[in-house]
Amino acid sequence: MLSTEEAKKIGLRACIDKLGYSFCKKYEETTVYGYREEDGLVECYVGIDNRQNDNDKKSSPLFLDDTKMSPYYARCSVSRADGTITFLEEHIPMNWTKHYKKAVTFSYDDGVTPDVKLLEIFNKYGIKCTFNLNYGLGPTNGGWEYMGKPVNRLDLAENVEKYAGHEIAAHALTHPDLTKLPLEEARREMAEDKEGLTKLFGKSPVGMAYPFGTFNDEVVNMLDELGFQYARTVWSSHNFDVQTDLLRFRPTCHHDDEKLFELAEEFLAMETDEPKIFYVWGHSYEFEGNENWDRIEKLCQMLSGRDDIFYGTNEEVLL
Numbered sequence: 001m002l003s004t005e006e007a008k009k010i011g012l013r014a015c016i017d018k019l020g021y022s023f024c025k026k027y028e029e030t031t032v033y034g035y036r037e038e039d040g041l042v043e044c045y046v047g048i049d050n051r052q053n054d055n056d057k058k059s060s061p062l063f064l065d066d067t068k069m070s071p072y073y074a075r076c077s078v079s080r081a082d083g084t085i086t087f088l089e090e091h092i093p094m095n096w097t098k099h100y101k102k103a104v105t106f107s108y109d110d111g112v113t114p115d116v117k118l119l120e121i122f123n124k125y126g127i128k129c130t131f132n133l134n135y136g137l138g139p140t141n142g143g144w145e146y147m148g149k150p151v152n153r154l155d156l157a158e159n160v161e162k163y164a165g166h167e168i169a170a171h172a173l174t175h176p177d178l179t180k181l182p183l184e185e186a187r188r189e190m191a192e193d194k195e196g197l198t199k200l201f202g203k204s205p206v207g208m209a210y211p212f213g214t215f216n217d218e219v220v221n222m223l224d225e226l227g228f229q230y231a232r233t234v235w236s237s238h239n240f241d242v243q244t245d246l247l248r249f250r251p252t253c254h255h256d257d258e259k260l261f262e263l264a265e266e267f268l269a270m271e272t273d274e275p276k277i278f279y280v281w282g283h284s285y286e287f288e289g290n291e292n293w294d295r296i297e298k299l300c301q302m303l304s305g306r307d308d309i310f311y312g313t314n315e316e317v318l319l
């Protein structure tokens with residue numbers, strides 16, 4: 001029979017091993033540990049909170065609820081009777097930078113019917129994308145026109161499987177301009193979108209894209225409080241640098257950017273010791289309206305199949 005102290009030591013050690021010792025060391029200042037005991041089982045938790053904003057970190061309880069969960073954590077239980085370790089939950093960093101120096105990721109908004117065709121293209125080339133969805137909107141909420149072509153929203157509940165293998169992120173419940181709403185209303189829009197998408201897709205979104213690309217400091221803080229770890233703006237950076245202000249993340253460019261292929265060539269040819277990210281965003285209905293599906297096909301063809309590039313979702317690449 002192990003003492004509580006012994007079981008705790010084993011459990012915390014196992015969690016640290018799971019996360020990687022050097023990773024815990026790197027984020028030492030924001031690493032939180034915890035344990036609790038019930039029925040002869042000692043449950044241990046090690047979490048690393050590398051969020052930029054300090055608001056949440058200060059109040060981080062050791063066992064966090066879903067919305068306050070630190071980005072990386074491991075939780076296990078240790079049986080005091082025989083020392084058996086059982087992992088209960090884990091969210092381990094991808095650490096793509098260990099094996100690669102370059103990563104490619106995509107971000108598409110609104111959950112519209114041409115997403116299905118876009119997904120086929122991404123899947124054909126082994127490209128990973130993040131889809132930013134409005135849980136509260138579907139085909140019955142009315143469509144609109146883009147370049148004279150009708151745009152309709154997908155019935156998300158009927159298309160869960162189609163998005164398999166890609167990341168689902170939030171885009172607010174009903175696509176409002178978050179800066180024009182009272183803060184509490186904006187918070188409800190984001191919290192309910194997150195909750196609905198979690199129910200539908202079985203995983204809580206960790207990121208979002210700003211509807212209409214608009215945000216302000218209050219909105220950014222509110223997202224941080226809700227546990228969002230990155231939020232995409234619509235300002236092109238036209239570069240591949242790793243960014244630290246992830247709640248004001250700037251994509252490399254939109255897919256219709258006139259520099260798109262120039263940037264792609266530059267990225268492919270680039271030799272680097274620092275991690276570099278090529279991040280493209282847009283809406284799938286734009287390919288339909290602009291009749292330029294060949295553009296995304298060409299881009300995917302160019303970027304895919306390289307063993308020096310990591311193809312990941314936004315979550316995998318940015319966090």
Ligand SMILES: [Zn+2]
Nearest residue numbers: 109110211212
């Ligand atoms: Zn949108």
